[in-house]
Amino acid sequence: MRAHEAVWPARLPSHISPPVTSLWMNLAISAMRYPNKPALVYMGKVWSYEDLRNAAETFASSLRGLGVQAGDRVILNMQNCPQLVIAHFAILRLDAVVVPVNPMNKAEELKHYIIDPDARVAVTTADLAPELAQASNALPSEQQLQHLVVTQFSDVFDAQALTSADLPDAWRSWLLPLRDLPKLDAGQSHAWQALMAQGRAADLPPVQAGSEDLAILPYTSGTTGLPKGCMHTHGTIMHNAMAAGLWVNGTPENVTLCVVPMFHITGMVSVMHASIFIGASLVIMPRWDRDVAGQLISKWRVTHWTNIPTMVIDLLGSPNLSAYDLSSLVNIGGGGAAMPEAVAQRLLDQFGLRYIEGYGLTETAAPSHTNPPDAPKKQCLGIPILSVASRIVDPETLVELPQGESGEIVISGPQVFKGYWKRPDATASAFFERDGLRFFRSGDMGRIDEEGYFFMTDRLKRMINASGFKVWPAEVEALMFRHPAIQEACIISTRDAYRGESVKAVVVLRQDRKGQVSEQDIIDWCRDNMAVYKMPRVVSFVDALPKSGSGKVMWRALQEAEMAATSEAPH
Structure with a gap:
């Protein structure tokens, strides 16, 4: 028996048997069952x-x-x-x-x-x-x-009919x-x-x-090289489309605010596919705006809202908060970054809502772990969800570690992807077998407490988490090397009071360009050449980057120096 079985949500089975049909059938069946029921709401129009x-x-x-x-x-x-x-x-x-x-x-x-x-x-x-x-x-x-x-x-709304609440x-x-x-x-x-x-x-x-056929190919970056495609079948996505609804007592009467992006695995699976699987309604926001969110929750009586913590912080900070009726909300949660304890407490005290944090990766079709709705812990990844086995192992030996010790989080379950597209080498190194199960190596370090809850402790992978967006330094560095004035660049994280972490670039300029290019010039070039969440918010020029005996850039030394400097700085 695993420790988390004592806190397992009442009335939920430990394993489920998802349909073996195409994901298309979820929409087709919901349309047969509920032809006139709202599926989508956008800019005041209902589909x-x-x-x-x-x-x-x-x-x-x-x-x-x-x-x-x-x-x-x-x-x-x-x-x-x-x-x-x-x-x-x-x-x-x-x-x-x-x-x-x-x-x-x-x-x-x-x-x-x-x-x-x-x-x-x-x-x-x-x-x-x-x-x-x-x-x-x-x-x-x-x-x-x-x-x-x-x-x-x-193409899908009447611009003349829009109100300021919609647009x-x-x-x-x-x-x-x-x-x-x-x-x-x-x-x-x-x-x-x-x-x-x-x-x-x-x-x-x-x-x-059918369930074994390829359905979705989302890309994920890593410590080296270009982003890799994660091969998800109809079956891997189907499992979490079903599990996500069950975990929050989902019914066809759910009204879900969809503001997390649906290109991302969380919005795609836990929000879009989960809602269509059960015949629920999606209220779609094209991008975040705290007052639009408050108005939509009030108007459409939104019951479920998956988000990133910065959205909740922003909404609670709105001067118009008292004008919004949030009483319809029964479930609120998310992941990507830890919810500050004070904000979680305010949600509970003011609205009676427990913020449910979860954990997952592109490779696991969003959640592999989440907190039990009736017994969540703060700043915690939760427990393994339906049909999932998860362990903490020594990252060198892959031997399972005892409760309380920090090691690598590994995951086995029907929602785990089948491998990296065209990358058998990366696929082979991402998996191992133990006790008849195929475990995926997350690259994240964690520990398990005495009740079986998982907590993040560190990352094996070199990754920056900016408001829930994952930024992979190797990818940003590769793009920055295209700048004609940059000789070398090392990407590290810096503390950010709002985002949690932001991107910082430590740059060595070419000898003939020194004094001709400013930090702002580099930031502006990055804004034009890469996704805005990846671009450095801070640039620091140095004469040389620290190197190891083998010539590798010692990014960890730069990172530790940055953390020490920002922790000493006045807040």
Whole structure:
């Protein structure tokens, strides 16, 4: 018996048997059961389940007309909007594979997401389309995109009918303008509305994919090299779509605020797929705004809200907080960063809400651990969820360690990915077998307390956590080396009162460029060439980086010096 069994949520089994059908069937079945029930709410407009299924099948027909077949990888590069959900399920309807891409990525980064999965078709919003086109056009012709489907945000709402509660002034210049379609050197750009007008759902072949077929290929970075694709099947995602709902006593009456990004594994699986699996309603926010969130929770009687702690901190700090009715909320939680204890206590005291923290990775289809809703611990990863076995092992010997000792968190369960795309070497080093189970090595260090709860203690992997966004220094350094004035760069984390951690670059300039380039110049260049969450917020120039005897940059020494300096600084 594992220690956490004593705190296991009442009435929940320890293991579940998820459906072996395609993820598409979750939408199809919910549309059959609840045709008129709200599936999506966005900018004041409601899509019923029947509306959503019909739109997804229409778009699937259009994608098929562009040549998309079973097994093809299709890029989906969008912020939260109904088109993302429609396109995601349309790709699955064709037994094809969704390649979700972070919309913050710039052209230089996007090249990899075209080349690595051998993608020939991409779907994006008009504000992001130029970056994708630029990335594609810079590649050899045989690797370029053949089709780029571009949607205007206003394709799915009536701009004239919007109120300030739906569309704050800060979003107008982003959501309302109609933008031209970019040109592809080796292919064609298509307007979303034109394709939707051509699609014929009746022409679609039957769904063939089963639980072992590839469904989603999200990318994750690491200590070295370019991001790696995580091979998730219909079965790995299906498990957590089902488990996430069960864990929070989910019912079709759930109304979920969807503001965590659906390109990310948490928003995609724990919010979008989990809601559609049970026939719940998704209230979609394209990006974070505390007052829009307060208004939406009040208006639509939101019951469930998955977030990152900085969102809660921001909402509670709104001068308009007293005007919002948050009484409908019954479950609130998230992960990516620890919730400050004082904020968690205020949630409990003022709203009667326990903040439920969880833990998971792209490789585990979001949660592998989460806190029991009735017995959560603060700043804690929780306990292994349904069907999951997890251990703490010595990272050198892989021997299981006793309770209380710090070691590497390893995970075995049906939601664990099948391996890294085209990377058998990385796959082999990420897994080991023990007691008849295949364990994934998380790279995170943790410990287990006497009740079986897991706590993070450190990271084996070199990673920065900025407001829940994972920043991999090796990836940022590789991009920075493209700057003509930079000879060397080392990325470390620095303390940030709001984000928890921010990115700092320690830079050696080329001899002939010293005095000609400022810290701000470097920051501005980074903003233009990489996703904004990756870019350094602080740049420090040095004459040389510390090196080991083998010539490797001693990043840990720089990191420890930074932590010592910021801990001594006045707060």
